[in-house]
Structures are given as structure tokens and as C-alpha cells.
Amino acid sequence: MRYVLIALALAACGGRQQWPGDPALYGVDLVVVAAPGMPAFVSAPDLRDQVRRDLELSARYFGHDTDELIGLRIILQNDWLSWEKIGAYRPDENTIVVAVRDFSCLGATALPHEVLHYFIGDPNHLDPRWLTFGPLAQSIGCAL
Ligand SMILES: [Zn+2]
Numbered sequence: 001m002r003y004v005l006i007a008l009a010l011a012a013c014g015g016r017q018q019w020p021g022d023p024a025l026y027g028v029d030l031v032v033v034a035a036p037g038m039p040a041f042v043s044a045p046d047l048r049d050q051v052r053r054d055l056e057l058s059a060r061y062f063g064h065d066t067d068e069l070i071g072l073r074i075i076l077q078n079d080w081l082s083w084e085k086i087g088a089y090r091p092d093e094n095t096i097v098v099a100v101r102d103f104s105c106l107g108a109t110a111l112p113h114e115v116l117h118y119f120i121g122d123p124n125h126l127d128p129r130w131l132t133f134g135p136l137a138q139s140i141g142c143a144l
Contacts (some may be wrong), residue, residue: 017094018071025052027070035078041105042076054140058115061136062129072118074111076100086110089117096120105142112136 016143019029030051032042037070052073053121073095081088086099087110096114103109112133 001065015089016071019073021071021073022048024048026055026066027072028055029071029073033075033077037082037101038078039100039103041103042100047106051111054106054111055115057136057139058112059119061112061139062116062119064119070117072096074098075076087114089114091121106135107140107142112140127140 004117021027021029025048028051030048032047041050044050049073055069056066059069071094073093075097077099078101080086080099081097086102087097089096096111096118098109098111098114100106100128101107113130116127116129117123120129122130
């Protein structure tokens with residue numbers, strides 16, 4: 001019976017794994033992997049406010065609602081994911097992983113790009129919205 005309930009819960013959420021998130025962060029579970037050499041913005045007291053703002057602007061820019069972010073996990077880590085990857089959305093884990101090393105602010109990381117992957121998938125970047133990040137990047141900007 002328990003497995004049936006879990007299956008029903010997954011089906012109700014579009015099959016995505018649901019992470020217990022922060023209601024003040026649109027239900028997103030934010031994980032910061034502490035490591036030496038992390039940029040200063042990661043330990044800023046307003047980091048969660050920055051993440052919230054980036055999520056709000058990204059969702060709005062892509063025509064989605066922040067309510068759709070519930071259950072998503074976002075991991076900020078220092079290192080790149082591989083020699084060429086600075087971010088990824090992993091649908092099987094319903095998790096965005098973003099490298100923060102080499103960036104002076106959250107808005108310059110791959111977070112908005114990965115949020116679009118979260119909303120529309122499209123691993124091969126065929127949607128025209130991949131080419132129109134300019135206005136979003138300007139609105140997010142760097143607070144530093
Ligand atoms: Zn991509």
C-alpha cells in the first residue's frame with residue numbers, strides 16, 4: 001500500500017521526485033556544498049533572497065509560475081561538473097546542480113539556464129528561448 005501511495009504522489013507531481021523544500025523559497029530545497037575557495041556571494045547573508053529573486057525572474061521570463069518549482073532541489077557546489085559543464089538539470093533526481101567557482105555573483109552562474117531546462121527539458125537546446133537570455137541576464141544582473 002505504501003508503494004501505491006508513493007506512486008500516486010509521483011504521478012500527481014508529473015513523476016518528478018519531490019524534495020522537501022523551503023516555503024520561503026517557492027518550495028525549493030537549496031543545498032550549498034561547503035568547500036574551500038567558494039566565492040563570497042555563496043556565504044552572503046542574503047543568498048536565499050538572491051536565489052528567490054533569480055527563480056522568480058527566471059520563471060516569469062519563461063512564462064511559468066513559481067508554484068511549479070515546488071519539490072525542486074538546487075545544489076550549489078564549487079567545482080565544475082566536468083571539464084566543460086558549469087551546470088545541469090538532472091530530471092531523474094529533479095535536481096539542478098550549479099558550479100559557483102569562477103563567478104562573482106549568483107546571476108552569472110548557469111542557474112537561469114538550468115531553470116529553463118527544469119521547465120521545458122529540451123536537452124539539445126532546440127527551443128528559441130535559449131537564444132534570448134540577454135534581457136533576463138540584465139534583469140538578474142550582479143548585485144556585487
Ligand atoms: Zn543546457
